[in-house]
Amino acid sequence: MYRMKKITIPMDPPHIVVLGAGFGGLTFCQAFRQATARITVVDRQNHHLFQPLLYQVATAGLSAPEIAQPIRSILRDRPNVTVRWGQVSDLDLDQRTVRLETGTLPYDYLVLALGSVTGYFNHPEWEAEAPGLKTLEDALQIRRRILLAFEEAENCPDPVQRSCLMTIVIVGGGPTGVELAGAFAELARHVLRRDFRRIDPRQARVVLIEAGPRLLRQLPPRLAAKAAARLSALGVEIHANTHVETVRHGELQLTGGRQIESANIIWAAGVAANPLTRKLGVPLDRAGRVLVNPDLSLPGHPEVFAIGDLALVTGADGRPVPGVSPAAMQMARHVARLLEAEVSGRSGSSTRPSFVYRDRGTMATIGRSAAVAQIGRLQFWGWPAWAAWLLIHLIFLIGFRNKAAVVLQWTYSYFTYKLGSRIVTGAEPAQNRPPHPADKAGPSEAAA
Amino acid sequence: MYRMKKITIPMDPPHIVVLGAGFGGLTFCQAFRQATARITVVDRQNHHLFQPLLYQVATAGLSAPEIAQPIRSILRDRPNVTVRWGQVSDLDLDQRTVRLETGTLPYDYLVLALGSVTGYFNHPEWEAEAPGLKTLEDALQIRRRILLAFEEAENCPDPVQRSCLMTIVIVGGGPTGVELAGAFAELARHVLRRDFRRIDPRQARVVLIEAGPRLLRQLPPRLAAKAAARLSALGVEIHANTHVETVRHGELQLTGGRQIESANIIWAAGVAANPLTRKLGVPLDRAGRVLVNPDLSLPGHPEVFAIGDLALVTGADGRPVPGVSPAAMQMARHVARLLEAEVSGRSGSSTRPSFVYRDRGTMATIGRSAAVAQIGRLQFWGWPAWAAWLLIHLIFLIGFRNKAAVVLQWTYSYFTYKLGSRIVTGAEPAQNRPPHPADKAGPSEAAA
Numbered sequence: 001m002y003r004m005k006k007i008t009i010p011m012d013p014p015h016i017v018v019l020g021a022g023f024g025g026l027t028f029c030q031a032f033r034q035a036t037a038r039i040t041v042v043d044r045q046n047h048h049l050f051q052p053l054l055y056q057v058a059t060a061g062l063s064a065p066e067i068a069q070p071i072r073s074i075l076r077d078r079p080n081v082t083v084r085w086g087q088v089s090d091l092d093l094d095q096r097t098v099r100l101e102t103g104t105l106p107y108d109y110l111v112l113a114l115g116s117v118t119g120y121f122n123h124p125e126w127e128a129e130a131p132g133l134k135t136l137e138d139a140l141q142i143r144r145r146i147l148l149a150f151e152e153a154e155n156c157p158d159p160v161q162r163s164c165l166m167t168i169v170i171v172g173g174g175p176t177g178v179e180l181a182g183a184f185a186e187l188a189r190h191v192l193r194r195d196f197r198r199i200d201p202r203q204a205r206v207v208l209i210e211a212g213p214r215l216l217r218q219l220p221p222r223l224a225a226k227a228a229a230r231l232s233a234l235g236v237e238i239h240a241n242t243h244v245e246t247v248r249h250g251e252l253q254l255t256g257g258r259q260i261e262s263a264n265i266i267w268a269a270g271v272a273a274n275p276l277t278r279k280l281g282v283p284l285d286r287a288g289r290v291l292v293n294p295d296l297s298l299p300g301h302p303e304v305f306a307i308g309d310l311a312l313v314t315g316a317d318g319r320p321v322p323g324v325s326p327a328a329m330q331m332a333r334h335v336a337r338l339l340e341a342e343v344s345g346r347s348g349s350s351t352r353p354s355f356v357y358r359d360r361g362t363m364a365t366i367g368r369s370a371a372v373a374q375i376g377r378l379q380f381w382g383w384p385a386w387a388a389w390l391l392i393h394l395i396f397l398i399g400f401r402n403k404a405a406v407v408l409q410w411t412y413s414y415f416t417y418k419l420g421s422r423i424v425t426g427a428e429p430a431q432n433r434p435p436h437p438a439d440k441a442g443p444s445e446a447a448a
Numbered sequence: 449m450y451r452m453k454k455i456t457i458p459m460d461p462p463h464i465v466v467l468g469a470g471f472g473g474l475t476f477c478q479a480f481r482q483a484t485a486r487i488t489v490v491d492r493q494n495h496h497l498f499q500p501l502l503y504q505v506a507t508a509g510l511s512a513p514e515i516a517q518p519i520r521s522i523l524r525d526r527p528n529v530t531v532r533w534g535q536v537s538d539l540d541l542d543q544r545t546v547r548l549e550t551g552t553l554p555y556d557y558l559v560l561a562l563g564s565v566t567g568y569f570n571h572p573e574w575e576a577e578a579p580g581l582k583t584l585e586d587a588l589q590i591r592r593r594i595l596l597a598f599e600e601a602e603n604c605p606d607p608v609q610r611s612c613l614m615t616i617v618i619v620g621g622g623p624t625g626v627e628l629a630g631a632f633a634e635l636a637r638h639v640l641r642r643d644f645r646r647i648d649p650r651q652a653r654v655v656l657i658e659a660g661p662r663l664l665r666q667l668p669p670r671l672a673a674k675a676a677a678r679l680s681a682l683g684v685e686i687h688a689n690t691h692v693e694t695v696r697h698g699e700l701q702l703t704g705g706r707q708i709e710s711a712n713i714i715w716a717a718g719v720a721a722n723p724l725t726r727k728l729g730v731p732l733d734r735a736g737r738v739l740v741n742p743d744l745s746l747p748g749h750p751e752v753f754a755i756g757d758l759a760l761v762t763g764a765d766g767r768p769v770p771g772v773s774p775a776a777m778q779m780a781r782h783v784a785r786l787l788e789a790e791v792s793g794r795s796g797s798s799t800r801p802s803f804v805y806r807d808r809g810t811m812a813t814i815g816r817s818a819a820v821a822q823i824g825r826l827q828f829w830g831w832p833a834w835a836a837w838l839l840i841h842l843i844f845l846i847g848f849r850n851k852a853a854v855v856l857q858w859t860y861s862y863f864t865y866k867l868g869s870r871i872v873t874g875a876e877p878a879q880n881r882p883p884h885p886a887d888k889a890g891p892s893e894a895a896a
Contacts, residue, residue, distance in 0.1 A: 063512065151494065194524045194525075195520035195524050195531075197530050405856060408853060408856060
């Protein structure tokens with residue numbers, strides 16, 4: 001009844017191991033509805049993170065639990081799904097095993113959904129000076145550093161050093177960079193405005209650096225121009241066509257010999273696939289992404305799939321499918337349907353369907369009541385785009401409680417210009433001060 | 449017009465330095481309404497913490513920002529108040545200066561409101577194995593350890609070790625211990641119940657250890673008995689008349705040779721005044737509290753006051769005023785009124801009024817819909833006490849946003865039996881595993 005070339009199906013329910021419970025891994029577990037397979041999902045965090053709102057945690061608008069949900073809690077009603085909190089240390093595709101630091105998992109099918117990490121273009125040493133924004137820890141660290149920098153500025157007698165402390169530089173003009181720049185400009189101009197006695201937070205500089213000719217290259221030029229105009233109105237300095245030459249402690253060297261002193265540099269310029277892909281022994285692109293087959297399986301390994309940010313697959317338009325959450329979720333559903341059919345013996349042929357990406361559009365928000373959005377052929381901006389952005393993010397934010405809490409926070413912030421999550425934990429004021437030029441002789445913060 | 453024996457009032461507005469922005473320090477800043485003095489308030493955190501709800505952060509019911517508010521934000525409309533985020537390193541009462549790690553503050557009046565720390569009765573080495581609950585970091589660490597312990601238990605093949613991981617011991621049967629025990633019992637029995645596949649969280653042991661003959665000695669015996677019965681119904685094991693002899697890595701030695709193996713020991717048994725009081729050179733009690741004059745000033749230093757947990761003062765009933773937030777707030781208002789009168793020259797006599805403590809009652813909540821309360825001569829329990837507890841905590845929780853967010857969380861948790869803040873940050877699963885006997889040979893977690 002059931003036959004396939006390379007895969008032998010065991011008599012007991014096959015075991016599917018899913019690595020990663022981001023948008024890809026979690027959607028796979030939810031979309032695979034049949035009880036004909038055991039699923040084990042492994043993540044190194046106990047929570048699924050709603051990454052599109054991560055920048056609001058970094059800019060003190062939301063608290064960490066509001067955009068995260070325990071993975072166990074999301075999957076509690078799936079008796080055939082086991083959640084395992086652990087770190088993957090190795091993979092053996094020939095032996096079909098995944099090695100965790102706390103044991104070994106054999107699999108019949110493997111779904112790689114480990115996502116991406118911040119990419120520094122072969123300059124890993126920049127990470128300590130210019131943190132990226134990928135995890136809740138990243139977001140909390142950025143929030144901590146910037147709030148501490150304003151505190152330091154309040155007590156700093158030297159105007160040069162004070163201006164360094166009050167300068168925020170964001171490298172990378174994609175959606176994350178644009179959203180961070182807008183949110184920081186509002187934080188300084190509206191939220192912190194009346195809280196200090198000696199400094200005027202409105203004098204904070206927010207600088208956005210983009211290597212390409214314009215912001216938001218994912219969007220049509222007209223919308224990108226709207227976004228840039230809105231950022232400029234908020235006081236953000238935009239430097240396009242500008243490459244970063246070096247990142248040092250509290251300063252940035254740019255093309256053309258320009259230099260910016262800043263205690264708060266944030267890296268939103270690049271991503272790379274999870275470094276675990278290098279252990280697979282299959283062809284990768286420069287960013288470490290797996291060159292998958294059209295069905296998303298690995299070359300030579302039909303029982304292994306890669307989905308989400310770590311898979312490189314080409315869309316119908318000949319361009320690579322972008323590393324965004326809707327793409328990861330579509331890939332997850334594709335593999336879930338494909339495996340459901342194979343496991344239950346319903347797949348009539350031995351050729352698998354190819355993955356087809358449907359572009360649902362792109363959007364970015366720029367501070368209060370402004371956004372730009374492209375949905376299909378539709379382009380819009382300002383209030384309507386912002387309303388659409390709000391609605392879409394709420395619909396996708398997993399878990400009712402989080403939705404309600406986020407609505408509450410947003411409503412409150414909107415009317416009061418206050419932000420609720422300006423709380424720093426895990427930092428003693430003196431030990432954890434942000435880096436600035438005067439500190440150069442001392443131990444770097446990254447070592448602390 | 450204005451005369452006083454020992455204090456000379458400078459012609460420019462006097463400078464009042466307030467150390468600590470807890471209930472005492474913050475209330476002082478809010479109650480001192482005249483602009484006739486400059487006030488500088490120093491805290492080592494950027495936020496005021498609503499300590500009575502801290503146990504709910506530890507037990508994953510609330511997120512950290514929900515019970516904390518930036519000090520700057522609370523005091524933004526007081527132009528004569530300056531907020532300074534910093535750690536006090538030394539005090540010089542003769543020179544009238546406070547030394548911070550980032551500078552020196554001279555003062556005309558000093559208000560010490562530094563609060564208390566967890567006290568280990570001359571066993572500081574127990575702190576690493578049995579953390580206390582005083583700060584947001586403490587609460588987040590307890591939450592992290594216990595959620596990690598359940599994850600470890602899920603993957604632990606050894607039944608002895610598994611039972612150690614699933615045992616939570618709380619030392620100290622005061623309100624904090626009782627509230628923690630109730631909340632942990634509910635966490636295991638209701639919230640985590642369906643989330644695991646191999647362990648049954650309902651089999652978790654929650655043990656409450658009290659050295660005295662009964663729980664809640666602050667309350668009448670009848671109410672304490674009600675609380676004990678309610679805890680027992682939730683499955684909490686109560687050991688009264690039981691002293692802790694030793695705390696070791698993952699185990700507890702009790703009087704009579706009894707021993708409990710537990711990966712999760714929490715210390716709620718004692719408090720001591722902030723150790724900075726030892727630098728004052730004035731008489732202290734055994735817990736390090738300052739023996740203040742009836743007006744709350746320090747012996748020999750009428751310009752220095754101690755309020756809140758670090759002051760030892762006797763109430764009208766001859767008993768020491770307890771270290772609770774209403775007492776700290778009453779002391780703050782007393783000193784604020786007294787200094788307002790002195791600074792503005794309104795104080796007619798050279799004798800200052802004595803502080804009079806008004807006991808507003810005591811209450812403790814025990815899990816879902818149960819509490820015990822004494823307000824004046826009134827004693828009540830069950831639903832009515834719980835409703836009173838809710839109302840009073842909401843009224844005092846500073847800041848509208850927090851109130852609304854907490855109401856939302858509580859309503860949601862009440863109807864769904866889910867908790868919103870089961871999010872662990874700052875921990876990699878493998879590096880940060882909780883201590884248990886099998887780990888004894890390895891490095892202790894406290895060192896990590």
